[in-house]
Amino acid sequence: MKPIEAKNINVYYGDNHVLKDIDITIKENTVTAFIGPSGCGKSTFLRTLNRMNDYIDSFRKKGKIYIDGKDIYDKKVRVEELRRKVGMVFQKPNPFPKSIFENVAYGLKIHGIKSKYEINDTVEKSLKQAALWNEVKDKLDKPALSLSGGQQQRLCIARTLAVKPSIILMDEPASALDPISTAKIEELIFELKEKYTIVIVTHNMQQASRISDRTAFFYLGELVEYGKTSELFTNPRNKQTENYITGRFG
């Protein structure tokens, strides 16, 4: 089964045509990096994958996106269920202004899980998976906002893992972090891909080449080149890709 398949996606914000005929298939248990200059549409495309653009009034979309073979914009699809399955980590760490424990338990609460045992168990497992457990196990009732930026971001990842997604979308998850925290997040992504399909938007080309298996280069709303990261970075087929990854523009 192909986890993500986009066919002929066109996206408009009002009259602004921001994504043009995007066709892409993303493989299971891989890390796929979306790169490209600001405003190229990579974040917009990421957000169409779990319908986070639904709340933007001027947003319009043509084309189809299938996740596990199902059209996610079909009227029968419940968007809450989709987002449970396709989790998201944002650019700026955005923990809820509540305790560390409550941040991770929130997803379970909204999906109707009441068993204390199950909640405690999942919170612990998720924090361990996000490599945060050892740092916070003695202060789970402390406010999440008292953590450092890097810890907050790992908490956000733990929070996403708690509702057991199969796909995780990350929108520049390390761009607001220092190098050490960034390294930790990258390590984490590398570990998570065993169990999850990860799509990451990044401005940092070294980061894309370090952590991703496949890379997609977006430019002016088009998907210019998509292929194995090792090939795209060493031997780009397209001139624009080459110019971008060698730092000639963007």
Place this chain on the structure above:
Amino acid sequence: MSNIQRNRNIDTAFKYVGIGCTFFGIVMLLIFIGNILVDGLTRIDWDFLTNLPSRRASKAGILTAWTGTAWILGLTAIIAIPMGVAAGIYLQEYGKKNRLAHIIELNIANLAGVPSIIYGLLGLEIFVRVMRLGGSLLAGALTLALLILPIIIVATREAIKAVPNSLREASYGMGATKWQTIWYQVLPAASGGILTGIILALSRAVGETAPLIVIGALAYVPFVADSPMDEFTVLPIQIFNWVSRPQQEFLVNGAAAIIILLIITFAMNGIAVYLRNRWQKKVSW
């Protein structure tokens, strides 16, 4: 150079004008409070709070007035808070941001500035006459609820608007519905601002006189209300009644009642400030 000197003079001049304006307000307020305290403080005792109104000034108390105020405050809160907060939530989170929404927004802000006596006339027609509630506590509370509804709606909207969008996105991103997001994340984060608005709105309701007189609140009520359908009076009406009499003793009663009313209003404003500070400390992004 002369230009700079001139600009600096303007700067200094404005500073002193500003100081003058500030002090004018404060001094006037102090004179007023001082006067009231001198006139009325000696009159306040337990009997004053627990006596029924009387034709003899020395025996007259404000029991019916302050219990009436408490009734009105409670009923108004029960009616106006859920409605105002719900409307604020709808307008900010659910309603589409189009032209119509803009017009509604503008009108609600305007409603907050409509003279209160107009609300009194509205209440007289709808609640007293059409709904046949008479000059009852319920009619009064409904009228005041209408009066403060715009304030609560605006405060709720502002408080909700101040909640960063990243919080909503985080919640939606985990599969929360709109209502779950509002209930578990947005409202708790906005609660300080909403509470502040509610309390300021209620303190406005406490001081209102005109709309209640229009709907037929009485100046002389010799019993404590025990149901929302009872007739009533409130502190401001009692004060107005006393200070408009010629006898000196009643003026003293009026001053004493003003002190009680001021204490209630200051206490409510104090709570509002306290909640705002606590909220600012607790929620930092």
